[in-house]
Amino acid sequence: NSGSDLHYTSLNNEDGPFVVDFYYHSHIEYRWGGEGLRKTLIRWASSLNEKKADNDEQIVTLAEHLSTDYCYTFTVKKPAAVPPVRELRKLLRIQALRCHVVYSQNGTRINVIPVLASRIQALRYLFVRWGIDMAKMAVFVGESGDTDYEGLLGGLHKSVVLKGVSCSACLHANRSYPLTDVISFESNNVVHASPDSDVRDALKKLELLKD
Incomplete structure (x- = not known):
């Protein structure tokens, strides 16, 4: 929810x-x-x-x-x-x-x-409540998503962007700025992967799994 x-x-x-x-x-x-x-x-x-x-x-x-x-x-x-x-x-x-x-x-x-609830807030809570290291956490997202999509990218956690997985563009039609202005897809914390690829390969690139 x-x-x-x-x-x-x-x-x-x-x-x-x-x-x-x-x-x-x-x-x-x-x-x-x-x-x-x-x-x-x-x-x-x-x-x-x-x-x-x-x-x-x-x-x-x-x-x-x-x-x-x-x-x-x-x-x-x-x-x-x-x-x-x-x-x-x-x-x-x-x-x-x-x-x-x-x-x-x-x-x-x-x-x-x-107003204080969100999916990214839930991730922060895991750190505050249980001391979970955000840098060792991965979030899987599409190339676009719900209207809270931006919050799931960036920060200390890692993100795996699944290529070709997206929502209708109308949800973000009112955004007055390019997504790249607030999110760096070139970050070392973000990798792109195909939905039918082995998830472990993406996690290895993020250094969350070892060979």
């Missing part, structure tokens, strides 16, 4: 394959709007459906089964009919609702999470 939850492999089969780190929530719950935010988002979705939907079709709907306490997820049937992510962020800021809006899965899903 775009970094709103952190899961670990469970050591107890009775707990299922994964367990949630509830302590992580105490790090991200700052100014979380909760039910008030949820109602505002539902009103926004309803107004959008009334303005742009045809034949009572629901363009944006709340996905109750995908939502959690710290992530309100909406499914989008017509991504082109939904305003850019920056407009939704601005609307929520005007109403003093501090949160992080992420468009994902080619614009077919919207995740609204706490």
Whole structure:
């Protein structure tokens, strides 16, 4: 859910394959709007459906089964009919609702999470909480991705960019600068690899695996 939850492999089969780190929530719950935010988002979705939907079709709907306490997820049937992510962020800021809006899965899903939550924040938490060395951690990404894509590149961790794996360009159409202005793909911490190649080769280039 775009970094709103952190899961670990469970050591107890009775707990299922994964367990949630509830302590992580105490790090991200700052100014979380909760039910008030949820109602505002539902009103926004309803107004959008009334303005742009045809034949009572629901363009944006709340996905109750995908939502959690710290992530309100909406499914989008017509991504082109939904305003850019920056407009939704601005609307929520005007109403003093501090949160992080992420468009994902080619614009077919919207995740609204706490303002301090993100996938890169979850990585930093692993360092703060457990002392995990970020320089020995690898993140796999495509050549483009969700609207929080930039945060997954750069920093102390290593990144493996999978060639040919990308999302719709419309998610980043409102970016007013080239991605290369904020991210150096020539960094020693970034390598490119084919999705059908041996992942171990990429990790060896990053010096995370030895021959």
